[in-house]
Amino acid sequence: MTTNQVPDVIGQLRRTVDTCPTDYLLWTKLLDQVLIADQEDQIRATFDKYLGIFKFDAKQWANYINFELNKGDLKRVELLFARCLPVTADVELCRTYVLYVRRVNDVITGGEKARATVVLAFDFAVNSVGIDLDSYDLWRDYIDFLKSWTPAINYELQLKNTAIRKVYRRCLVIPNTKLETLWADYRKWENETTPPNAASKLIADLSATYMEVRPWTTEWHNATEGLLRRKLTPHSPTSDPNNIVARQTALWFRWVDLEMANKLALPPAALRQRVEYTYRRATAVLPFVPELWFRQSLYLASADDEGLRTACIAHLADGFVLNPASYLVAFRLSELYEKEQMYTEARQVYDSAIAELVCEHAQTQARIDVLKTKAQALVPGLRAEKTEKTEKPEKSADSEDDDDDDEVPEIKYAYTEAQAAELGAENRKLTDSAAAVTLLYVKLMAFCKRSQGIKEVRAVFKQRKNFKHMEYQFYVENALHEYYSDNKKTADKVFDLAMKTYGKDGGFLYAYLDYLIILNSVADLNVVFELAVTALLKEITADKETLEIATNDVFKHQTSLERLDRSRFFLRKMVQRYINFAASHLDLDTVLSLSKRYIQYFPDTDELSLFKDRYTMGDFDAITRFDMNGAGTSEEPPKLRKTEPKKEPTKESRSLLPARPDGLPLPPTPSVVAGNQQHGFVGKEIYNLLHALPNAGCFGPKSEHLFDSAKLVELFADVVLPGEQA
The missing domain is CATH 1.20.120 (Four Helix Bundle (Hemerythrin (Met), subunit A))
Known part of the structure; x- marks a missing residue:
């Protein structure tokens, strides 16, 4: 890429991220490009803007810090560490911080003061992220640093060994993916530096706690299946084509559940620290999963601590910036x-x-x-x-003799x-x-x-x-x-x-009707009901006519079909609502009149079903349950209901069935037939297929219709059905 091309690319990317400020992949490309351009002010401005949104992205914090380190601006580096360490929970970023402290505090030239400063940096790091299951490298760095100390006198050697033993005892009681490696290192070191009897005693004292922690690590591996990602995933649940986000979210929730089970028998404060840390890592890795932010806020808000509630709001506000x-x-x-x-x-x-x-x-x-x-x-x-029509002089707004012939044709x-x-x-x-x-x-x-x-x-x-x-x-x-x-x-x-x-929207008309029922305003109710029915019937008629006209506009056809279904749904719902209201609060003549109109609007209605709907009590349908031996809703809670096992046809009952040719399936059971009745004895798959097919007006002679019916007949005639010979 030439030097002139880079600014153009950067400009395009800047304009894009301005319209999509939470697009992680676009930001990554922009950051890469500004680093290539190597203009300090531009790089700093871009990083600052990005990290104002993705403040938990430890990787980009590290890139920003390394950029300033390469420039030798240590003051800026320290300011960046002060900004990022409180809001991130990342092992590698903490290791970078410790390396920086060691760089500016050389223990060879700085002596004991420099060593003490580095130890404080290590303590800060392990206090921040030492409970991370991937913190082995940080603990290893700490131990190796202490081992690199060359004491001048015996007393210093004792201090060195005590410090190393203390670090080992801290890390070996915390779950870690390389816990067994740490344990082997500790045993080797203890046996090399301590007299045999004392070493055995010290190892035995720590062994009991280690043996309690080790199974937890195994259980964590089993819960996360070794598939947990620890890097930022730039997708949301609604933009997750490979189901990665859903799978990773489930694994993080398993981790949270494992922590909250408290199988390590931790005191409340330590348990809360581990759960909070897990949630922080989860939201950093999956920042576009709202459920993680929500459940984290629930956990933080559950503490009877005003400080935690404030932190909960602040953290959720950060989540809102990303979502x-x-x-x-x-x-x-x-x-x-x-x-x-x-x-x-x-x-x-x-x-x-x-x-x-x-x-x-x-x-x-x-x-x-x-x-x-x-x-x-x-x-x-x-x-x-259309051009001719638009060129004609416009009529005044008050003109009343608008002629249909003068209207611009619909596109x-x-x-x-x-x-x-x-x-x-x-x-x-x-x-x-x-x-x-x-x-x-x-x-x-x-x-x-x-x-x-x-x-x-x-x-x-x-x-x-x-x-x-x-x-x-x-x-x-x-x-x-x-x-x-x-x-x-x-x-x-x-x-x-x-x-x-x-006024033509079935949803609104139904809501208006419901409001008038609440008011018990019968006069207004009748007026609105008639207006609503008239409007919906008019919409239904118009959509039916549209569907009957042959057209090659598939989209218009589908839109009309959806609108027709919606209008029918609300018309049915509205009349049923009015019938039930009249049955309870008006008179029988009104009920019967409305029922008659309902059957007129929906001729396929089962009059028995319409009748018994008026005589139900909530979900309890006595007519179906007792008079028709049906499955009227029980008063028991759903989870307590007992389902009768399905009875297979007996040998005697099978003998009553008519003979059938070999290879054909048995007739469907009554339950299957009942399920199919809603589609006129047509199976669900066939019904869905017929529902999706274009209307009859689309089929006919090729010159006049969208589909050539003759060709379709030939196609179906040549289809070889299962069991037939070609």
């Missing part, structure tokens, strides 16, 4: 702030999460627009027609199957993104209601204009806040306002 779109981390952090009455900070969490998700929504919409632009295909002559799209699938996936992301933003606004209102009252809820409601794709739940929740604050008139106005936007 700005995590609902789990955001909600947990806001609750912790709220509990401490830090309402401003709690509000900032919501605002930050909303901003992040709104940005994601905009990015998804941009991708959809690009896909549509690529797939756009105007029908012949339409582009010229038509033609998608390949792959494009339709991609567009469908992006649209689902867009829908989920809008729902996510709505959820955060809904929970923000709930937080404001708890902490500041209805006035602040109204302030949040005014912010709805900041996001044009808000879903109906936002209005419903706001109306309920008003209602439960004794502001029924305001609640009614909110529902009326929402009706203008979501």
Whole structure:
């Protein structure tokens, strides 16, 4: 790469990480490039910005420190150590720190003072990470340093041996992946430096504790299966194609469970230290797994210690920086702030999460627009027609004689199957993104209601204009806040306002109906019910007509099908809800009238099922259980229910079955038939296949339809079924 190319690459990477500040792989590339460019100010600025986000990345802290060491700027090195050591828990970084201390405190020229300084550095390091199972090299460095001391007098030799023995006794009672190697080294050293009888006694005294620790290490190996990764994994549970994150998360939780089982019989303080350390390592290695941050916060907050609770909030706030779109981390952090009455900070969490998700929504919409632009295909002559229409002078806004012929034709799209699938996936992301933003606004209102009252809820409601794709739940929740604050008139106005936007949305209409049932406002209930039914039936009819028209727009076909299913679902749910309400609180004529309409809307309805639904009590269905010998729900908890073993057909019962040709399977059992009845006696696989196939309008003569039906008939005729001869 030429010198001129490097700045261009760096500039591109900088712009990219500005839009994706938590993209670890992009940051790694950027850091590599700035190190190649070797411009000190640029390198420092990049490292500082990166480590402000990934403050637990010991590897990059070490790279930054080594850069300053190579420049010979020891003051900066010490400042970096002061920044990184309190927030990281990494053996190699601590070894780097000790090496630096040894470098600036030469024991040959500095004598006893330098040696004491190095010992303090080693003590700090082993106190910080000595409990790490991979800390063997650090303990080995400590012991070798002490062994390198050449005493001048006998007294110093005794001090040296005492110091070495003390370190051995510290590390041999802590689980370590190379514990047996340390034990062998200790026995050899003790036997070489101590008289035989005394050595045997000292070894025997330590042996009992060592034998208790060794099985724990074996159990740890079994729990983690030798597969635990100790380096940062730059993936989240939702971007984990090879299931690496899920597997590693499970292994870390096994480690935590093993620590909390306390098979080492540690005192509470030592046990808590080990569990906290394990969580710190887990979140450093898997920083994009919200569940780890959440469970760590639960553990830290469980301590009856104000200092730990403060540390818990600070650590979870660091996790939120790495996971700005995590609902789990955001909600947990806001609750912790709220509990401490830090309402401003709690509000900032919501605002930050909303901003992040709104940005994601905009990015998804941009991708959809690009896909549509690529797939756009105007029908012949339409582009010229569209141009002519747009060139005509615009009519005034008050003109009432708008002619349909003057409208600009709708742009038509033609998608390949792959494009339709991609567009469908992006649209689902867009829908989920809008729902996510709505959820955060809904929970923000709930937080404001708890902490500041209805006035602040109204302030949040005014912010709805900041996001044009808000879903109906936002209005419903706001109306309920008003209602439960004794502001029924305001609640009614909110529902009326929402009706203008979501008057065709089955979800909103059902929520509105439910609200009116709560109010027991029968007159308004009837009006809204009729409006809702009319709107949904109109939507259902329109979607049916769309599906019956032959089209090569696979995406439009799928969208109409999904919308049709949703409208039917809410229409069914709405009428059932009204029937049940009428059965309990109105009159029988209303119930029968609604039931008749229900059957009219859904002709395949079993009238018996519709009838008995009115005569259930919660989950208890007496008609099914006692009159139809069915499996009416039991009052027992699910885990206590006893399931009757399935009875195989007896020899006598088999003889009553009609004879069947050899090689054909037995008829399905009644339970299988019952399961298939929901799909009209068609198996689940066949039903799903039929559900996914295009509608009948897509099949016909090749010149007029998307699929050539003649070719399909030939294809099916040539299929060789199992058991047939070709």
